[in-house]
Amino acid sequence: MIFAFRDLAFAWPGGPEVFTGVDLTLGPGDRLAILGGNGSGKTTLGRCLGGRLEGRGTVTCDGRDWRTLGRAERVAAVQCVAQRPHLQLSGRAFTVREEIAFGPENLGLPPAAIADRVDEAMALLDLAALAHRDCRRLSGGETQRVVLAGALAMRPGLLILDEPMTDLDAETRDRLAGHLGALSARMAVVVLDIGCFDWMAGLIGRFRILDAGSLGAPLTGEELRTAPLPPAILLPDAGPAP
Amino acid sequence: MGPDAARRSFHCASPLTKLALVLAVAAMLPLWPAPVLLAGLAAALAGGFLLGIGRILLARVGALMVPTGIALAIVQGMLVPRGAPARLGALAYYPEGMAHAALVFLRLSLILAAGLVFVMTTRPGDLARALDAAGLPPTVSYLLTAPLSMIEAIAEEIRQVRDSLHLRGLRGRGIRGRLRHLGAMTTPLVRNLITDAPMRAELLDMRGFRALPRRSLLDPPVESRAEVRLRRGLVGLALVQFGMLLL
Amino acid sequence: MSPSVLSSRALVLCAIGIALNMALGQAVSFLNLPIFLDSLGTVVAAVLCGPVIGGLTGLLTNLIWGLIQGPTAAFFAPVALVVGVAAGLLARAGMFRSWWRAAVAGVVIAVALSVVAVPIRIFLFGGVTGSGADFAVAYLLKVGESLFGSVLVTVIGSNIIDKVATAVLAWAILRGLPARSLSDWPYLGHSRA
Numbered sequence A: 001m002i003f004a005f006r007d008l009a010f011a012w013p014g015g016p017e018v019f020t021g022v023d024l025t026l027g028p029g030d031r032l033a034i035l036g037g038n039g040s041g042k043t044t045l046g047r048c049l050g051g052r053l054e055g056r057g058t059v060t061c062d063g064r065d066w067r068t069l070g071r072a073e074r075v076a077a078v079q080c081v082a083q084r085p086h087l088q089l090s091g092r093a094f095t096v097r098e099e100i101a102f103g104p105e106n107l108g109l110p111p112a113a114i115a116d117r118v119d120e121a122m123a124l125l126d127l128a129a130l131a132h133r134d135c136r137r138l139s140g141g142e143t144q145r146v147v148l149a150g151a152l153a154m155r156p157g158l159l160i161l162d163e164p165m166t167d168l169d170a171e172t173r174d175r176l177a178g179h180l181g182a183l184s185a186r187m188a189v190v191v192l193d194i195g196c197f198d199w200m201a202g203l204i205g206r207f208r209i210l211d212a213g214s215l216g217a218p219l220t221g222e223e224l225r226t227a228p229l230p231p232a233i234l235l236p237d238a239g240p241a242p
Numbered sequence B: 001m002g003p004d005a006a007r008r009s010f011h012c013a014s015p016l017t018k019l020a021l022v023l024a025v026a027a028m029l030p031l032w033p034a035p036v037l038l039a040g041l042a043a044a045l046a047g048g049f050l051l052g053i054g055r056i057l058l059a060r061v062g063a064l065m066v067p068t069g070i071a072l073a074i075v076q077g078m079l080v081p082r083g084a085p086a087r088l089g090a091l092a093y094y095p096e097g098m099a100h101a102a103l104v105f106l107r108l109s110l111i112l113a114a115g116l117v118f119v120m121t122t123r124p125g126d127l128a129r130a131l132d133a134a135g136l137p138p139t140v141s142y143l144l145t146a147p148l149s150m151i152e153a154i155a156e157e158i159r160q161v162r163d164s165l166h167l168r169g170l171r172g173r174g175i176r177g178r179l180r181h182l183g184a185m186t187t188p189l190v191r192n193l194i195t196d197a198p199m200r201a202e203l204l205d206m207r208g209f210r211a212l213p214r215r216s217l218l219d220p221p222v223e224s225r226a227e228v229r230l231r232r233g234l235v236g237l238a239l240v241q242f243g244m245l246l247l
Numbered sequence C: 001m002s003p004s005v006l007s008s009r010a011l012v013l014c015a016i017g018i019a020l021n022m023a024l025g026q027a028v029s030f031l032n033l034p035i036f037l038d039s040l041g042t043v044v045a046a047v048l049c050g051p052v053i054g055g056l057t058g059l060l061t062n063l064i065w066g067l068i069q070g071p072t073a074a075f076f077a078p079v080a081l082v083v084g085v086a087a088g089l090l091a092r093a094g095m096f097r098s099w100w101r102a103a104v105a106g107v108v109i110a111v112a113l114s115v116v117a118v119p120i121r122i123f124l125f126g127g128v129t130g131s132g133a134d135f136a137v138a139y140l141l142k143v144g145e146s147l148f149g150s151v152l153v154t155v156i157g158s159n160i161i162d163k164v165a166t167a168v169l170a171w172a173i174l175r176g177l178p179a180r181s182l183s184d185w186p187y188l189g190h191s192r193a
Helices: A042-049 A071-077 A095-104 A111-124 A140-152 A168-179 A221-226 B003-012 B015-028 B034-050 B054-079 B095-121 B124-133 B137-166 B174-208 B225-246 C008-031 C040-049 C051-069 C078-093 C100-125 C131-143 C149-177 C185-189
Strands: A003-011 A017-026 A031-035 A056-063 A078-081 A159-163 A189-192 A206-211 B086-088 B091-093
Touching: A003 A042, A017 A042, A042 A159, A042 A168, A042 A189, A071 A078, A071 A095, A071 B174, A078 A140, A078 B174, A095 A111, A095 A140, A111 A140, A111 B034, A140 A159, A140 A168, A189 B095, A206 A221, B003 B034, B015 B034, B015 B095, B015 B124, B015 B225, B034 B054, B034 B095, B054 B091, B054 B095, B054 C131, B086 C078, B091 B095, B095 C051, B095 C100, B124 B137, B124 C051, B137 B174, B137 C008, B137 C051, B174 C008, B174 C040, C008 C040, C008 C051, C040 C051, C040 C078, C040 C149, C040 C185, C051 C078, C078 C100, C078 C149, C078 C185, C100 C149, C149 C185
Parallel strands: A031 A189, A031 A206, A078 A159, A159 A189
Antiparallel strands: A003 A017, A003 A056, B086 B091
16 A cells, blocks of 8 residues: 655644645655654654544555544554554453454454454464453553554554563563564554664664654665754664664 | 253353343233242252253342341331331231232332343353454453453552552541542552553554454354244243333 | 533533542542542643633532442432533622632532432432441431421431532632633633632
8 A cells, every 4th residue: 555645734723833735655664763852743644644543635545545444444554553552452352363354344344354353363472372362451561462462463564663672671671673674565563752772773674763843754774873863852862773 | 851961051051142032021020920030940940950050040039139028018007107007015007018029029029030040050261252252342241351351450459559548657647538439449550551642542453452343253153043042032032022012 | 512612622521521520539538628629630621721611620520439439429410510501600690719718619619519419319319328428418307407408408418528629629620720811711710810
């Protein structure tokens, strides 16, 4: 799927614009990180990219206007993993397997197709051992993986991850980064974060900076290290590997 | 069918079939005289023993119904005037009132026993799945399971706040102190839940909640034709009894 | 019913309200106050989203209790429904704008629920509950009150403190919500001065 965002802008009712003039094209295999400091509006931008908030501008998915898509088509096209994973648990499931199946079940798919997607997502995120665990009694990292599996089971064309590694310990982070590296090449992935971190190395192809309401030009990892950056953006001491 | 087979098939039965049975029993209550209700109660308790939950069932029915029965006998049989009074030694009572108390007692005992058999053999999650499979709107199964999935986290948070208040020695300082304690326990918890609710809803929508009027299931329950027919029969029985009540 | 009344946000709030009712009802018993708080979630949902969601929250709380504990709670589901509907209507009338108004709202809720609870207790339960409240009913009958009057006085008496405390607590909780909550919960505007 090809997603095209043209001249996207958003303002809360009665407030100033959070961002303006965002142009972005995302296709299969794209791995983009949008970096912005706290309060830069990247979460809001993520919600707009995910079609969860409607701003100004045009959004098309494979040439079709986003607004003409039905709800089931939208959720099959874009999935997000938000910052606090436990808020993303459906409340409709009592086991990890059921939780991952929640989305595909909502699409009215036949049971065999649902099982196929659930098993694939669980295998990718190494969740088979947790399949029958109570999904409300998992650690933060496990919950994050279950939520990510729930999003992947929708087989979206675009996956948006909002600060996916916050609150995870180093080991869990490396493991999750490994899983992210194995994501399907048919999918575009956008990561929103407050800085460039080690785990992004080898994973992210392009970086763009969100600052003062506008999105900067695409940078490679190498360019990011030498480019002048707003102070709110964090860079690791070693810098990202190219 | 032997007792083992009966037990297995009842435990495996759809929650909706069991619910239809409870409905048929509920429809009996206003219609039938005490002997029929007593027979029904005996059948329900016997069914409980057949299912291997007899002792707990009996204990729970007893725990609720013994005090209720005593109160009914006193209130309806001795205090509310009904018909001609009679004497039993030093005690004055109303025979008609006692009969009425017995009828109410049997009604309550029967529906309690039937309801407890349902409750003790059915998990809410299975009921939710059965409702989804029956094609009800996803809203129904969500409202049934989502509260249950949140209770534990909420209860845990309340426990933590309570313990920390205890540590600070806030217990037992008169009514005012305890009321303040109550506010401290609930206010931050409820505010956080309310503040997070819009985000929960947005993420629920993103996962396709109510994207279609019906949802399918990963492991849909399988039902025999005989069970579907039995369920329809039970609902029919309930409707006939409600109809007889109107005549 | 219009989709906006049963928006996902309102349904999530309803689920939260039910969970709160069920969790709080058990948690506050240690305080030894005549307060059960098992309808705080209902009142909060009603003030935030109106009488439909409030009523639904109350109704479903008791039905789900019925699914877990046995049918007694389910019989009183109409009572819990009335609590939510009454709280929603009182909120629309501005009765959650100050603490003393909320206290009055609690009294009104207690009276409104009695209108439904008393017939259920008399016709379904013969006027008794198998709890300590039965002593009050028996006493009032003994001093010459009718069964209806005895049960009515008992129901109002055992509910009024709880409902006033619940309503005032709901007011205190909602008053402290940040200003942007108003855009999330427009119905809350009825409760802002």
